[in-house]
Amino acid sequence: MSKPNDQNGRTDADKQNENSPQPRHQRTDIVHTGLDPFDHYGFINPPSYRGSTVLFPTVEALQARTQPYLYGRRGTPTVRALEAAIAKLEGAARSFVTSSGLAAINLTMFALLKQGDHILIIDNAYQPTRAFADGVLAKFGIEISYFDPLVGSGIAQLLKPNTKVIFTEAPGSQTFEMPDIGAISAVAQANNIWHVMDNTWASPLYFKPFNHGVDISIQAATKYIVGHSDAMLGAVSVSDQAVDELVKAVDVIGFNPGSEETYLGLRGIKTIDVRLARHWQSGVEMALWLEQRPEIERVLHPALPSHPGHHIWKRDFLGASGLFAVILKPCSKAAVAAMLDHLELFGMGYSWGGFESLVIPFDPRPYRTATTWPAQGQALRFHIGLEDVEDLKTDLEAGFRRLASTPANLIG
Ligand SMILES: *Cc1c(COP(=O)(O)O)cnc(C)c1O
Secondary structure, eight states: OOOOOOTOOOOOOHHHHSSSSSSHHHHHHHTTTTTOGGGTTSSSSOOOHHHHHHHOHHHHHHHHSSSSSOBBBGGHHHHHHHHHHHHHHHOOSSEEEEESHHHHHHHHHHHHOTTTTTTEEEEEEEEHHHIIIIIIIGGGGOOOEEOTTGGGGGGGGGGGTTTTEEEEEESSSTTTOOOOOOHHHHHHHTTTOOOEEEEETHHHHHHGGGTTTTSSSEEETTTTTTOOOSSSOEEEEEGGGGGHHHHHHHHHHHOOOHHHHHHHHHHTTTTTHHHHHHHHHHHHHHHHHHHTTEEEEEOOOTTTTTSHHHHHHHHHOOOOSEEEEEEEOOOOOHHHHHHHHTTTOOOOOSSOOSSOOEEEEOOOOOGSSSSSOOSOOOOOEEESSSSSSHHHHHHHHHHHHHHHHHHHHHHH
C-alpha cells in the first residue's frame, strides 16, 4: 500500500522542506508539492484514483476509522495531492477541493452560516454567488446585504450584531473595482467575523490572501488551476482557525470532485507559473493597445496605471491574470454583434482561464444593488490566452472595422 499523506495532505517531501533551513521558492514548491513518486512505483504523478468503497482489513480497523482513506467521497490520494499543492500556493493551513468553484463558495457559506446570521457581500461578486445567497441562503433565514466594493474600512459602519461573514472578491467579477482587502480584514478581525475572499482572478500565484488577513480563500480552480478549459473544479483554502468548520461541512455536504477532474487539476497546477506569466504579459499588452483605440471609452484592468485601483493592485498583488474588461464608446448592439460574431481567434463563451482567448459582452447594471454601475457604453470582457498578441490584435482590428461599418452604428 502506498504511504498516505498526513492529515493536512502534506507529503514526506513537504515535511523535509519544513525542516530545512532554506525555504524553497514558490516555483519549486508548485512543481513538487503533493507528489510522492515512490508511493507509486516511481511514476511521477499519482494515478487518478477512482473509488467509492475503501476496504478495511479488520473489524477493529473499520471501527477505529484511523485509516487515511475511508470512503471515496471523503478524498483519495489524488485529491490529497491536489489539496496539498493548492494549500501550499495559497499559503493556507489546509485546502479542500470541490466539484466546481460555485460548490466551493456554497460549501463555505453552509459551513459558516446559520439561521439568523447576517452576511455582507461585495456588490461586484460573481453573479451566481449573489444568486446562491439570494435564492438559497435567504430561504434558510440568513440576512444578506451588499456593499460598495470601494468601502474600505467604512465596512465597520455596515456591521450588525449578527454579522458573521464578509464575502469579497478582488478585483470584482466583470467590473474590476479593486477593494482594499487588508482594510476589510482589519474590521473583520476586530469584530470576530469571517472574511471569505474569492481569489480566482489573481489565482493563488498572484495574490496571497492569508498575508492580507483573509480567513478563507476560494478558487474557481476551473479557471487557472485546471488551465485548459477541460474540467470543472473548486477549492476552499483556510487558515488554522477555520479548519474545523470546513472539515465538519466537508464531511456532511458531499461536494467532492470527480476523479478525472481532480487529476486534471493536479496536472494543470504544475504549469500555472509559466502560463500565468504569459497571460499577465499579454493581457497588459492587449489592454494598453485597446486603451489607444478610438472605439474604446475605458479599459478596466487593475495593472494599468489608468485604473482607479491601480495603487492597491501594486501594493497587494504579485501579478495580474489575463482577464479584464473594456467599455466601448456608445454604439448599437448590432455593431457590437457584427464585431464579435466573426472573430477568428477570440471565442465567445462563459468561463475563462484556459489557453485560448475569449470575449463576451456583459451588462452589470441589472444585478447590482448597493451601487449603480455608471458606464453608459456597452462592455466587453476579454480573456487573453496564450496566442501571439499580434495575431490577437489583427483579429480585433478586423472586428473594429465591422463595428464601424455596421449601418445601425449610425443610428445606434
Ligand atoms: C468562474 C467563477 C466562479 C465559479 O466557478 P465554477 O467552477 O464555474 O463554478 C466563481 N468565482 C469567480 C470569480 C469565477 O470567475
